[in-house]
Amino acid sequence: MARRRKGDKVDGWLVIDKPLGASSAKAVAIVKRTLNAQKVGHGGTLDPMATGILPIGLGEATKTMPFIVDATKDYDFTVKWGVATDSADREGQIIHSGGHIPEKAAIEAILPDFTGNIEQVPPAHSAVKVNGKRAYELARAGETVVLQKRLVEIQSLSLVSHDADAGESCFHVVCGKGTYVRSLGRDIATSLDTYGHLTALRRTRVGPFALDASISLENLEELSHSAPAAGLLRPITTALDDIPAVAVTALEAADLKQGRPIQQTGVKQGICYCMDGDIPVAIAEVMDEMVRPLRVFNM
Numbered sequence: 001m002a003r004r005r006k007g008d009k010v011d012g013w014l015v016i017d018k019p020l021g022a023s024s025a026k027a028v029a030i031v032k033r034t035l036n037a038q039k040v041g042h043g044g045t046l047d048p049m050a051t052g053i054l055p056i057g058l059g060e061a062t063k064t065m066p067f068i069v070d071a072t073k074d075y076d077f078t079v080k081w082g083v084a085t086d087s088a089d090r091e092g093q094i095i096h097s098g099g100h101i102p103e104k105a106a107i108e109a110i111l112p113d114f115t116g117n118i119e120q121v122p123p124a125h126s127a128v129k130v131n132g133k134r135a136y137e138l139a140r141a142g143e144t145v146v147l148q149k150r151l152v153e154i155q156s157l158s159l160v161s162h163d164a165d166a167g168e169s170c171f172h173v174v175c176g177k178g179t180y181v182r183s184l185g186r187d188i189a190t191s192l193d194t195y196g197h198l199t200a201l202r203r204t205r206v207g208p209f210a211l212d213a214s215i216s217l218e219n220l221e222e223l224s225h226s227a228p229a230a231g232l233l234r235p236i237t238t239a240l241d242d243i244p245a246v247a248v249t250a251l252e253a254a255d256l257k258q259g260r261p262i263q264q265t266g267v268k269q270g271i272c273y274c275m276d277g278d279i280p281v282a283i284a285e286v287m288d289e290m291v292r293p294l295r296v297f298n299m
Helices: 024-035 059-069 104-114 135-140 181-191 217-223 236-240 250-257
Strands: 012-018 040-042 051-058 073-081 094-096 116-120 150-163 168-175 196-206 245-247 270-276 279-287 290-296
Touching (some): 024 040, 024 051, 024 217, 040 059, 051 236, 059 279, 073 181, 104 181, 168 181, 236 279, 250 279, 250 290, 270 290
Parallel strands (some): 051 196, 245 270
Antiparallel strands (some): 012 051, 040 051, 073 168, 116 150, 279 290
């Protein structure tokens, strides 16, 4: 007999505005406890130094997690000029200092070089695995970490403000999966023949999830005492906004849930999700008018 999960069956997405200093794991633990949910996971780690959008999937929403992890993301970040750290942010140890503060025009002139598909090396203090261990674990243990370049997509990058007296500049970036904004700030400084590290990082959007639909952990805990926090959840299909929906009948839904393909004419080939009325049935793949279930929802 299967062991019964602890907690309630809660399905949907909760958009958290993660505070400074909290880890993504801590945010997940607070949500799990507050909603007494059986299954919880987050769609993309934020470092404790970073704030902003942390999409948290509950229950059946965790099956749509890959679509959020792969989604385009927006960040606001601040670069402090003249000083480099080993983590490329303010929490690291200073490894270089004495660099100059670049002029605004010079910064704006090199930004096109960091737009499009670019190569970057992740920071040593990152979650990239090296021989089975996280890079940050090796770096904190004093080991030299050598990471390989990776190709990432920068859809847009702009200078929001420049304060020469404070020696810092603020930027906004829209980027694809796997982009390290700390590396981006470090590399912008290097291209300007100076040093730089991030002093602030805020994620303002992850795919369909933006700040206007978010809630702080503090407010979440307060609301849970006066009203059902589950009322804050967004549908599990919110994560699937970028792929087509296919309407199916109750009989077709039953087949899909049993892992059997169904036939549909006039449906575009590729990944889709199937709906029986308002009920999500499955994430599926369409090939040659056959709809084959990939992940089935237990709703």
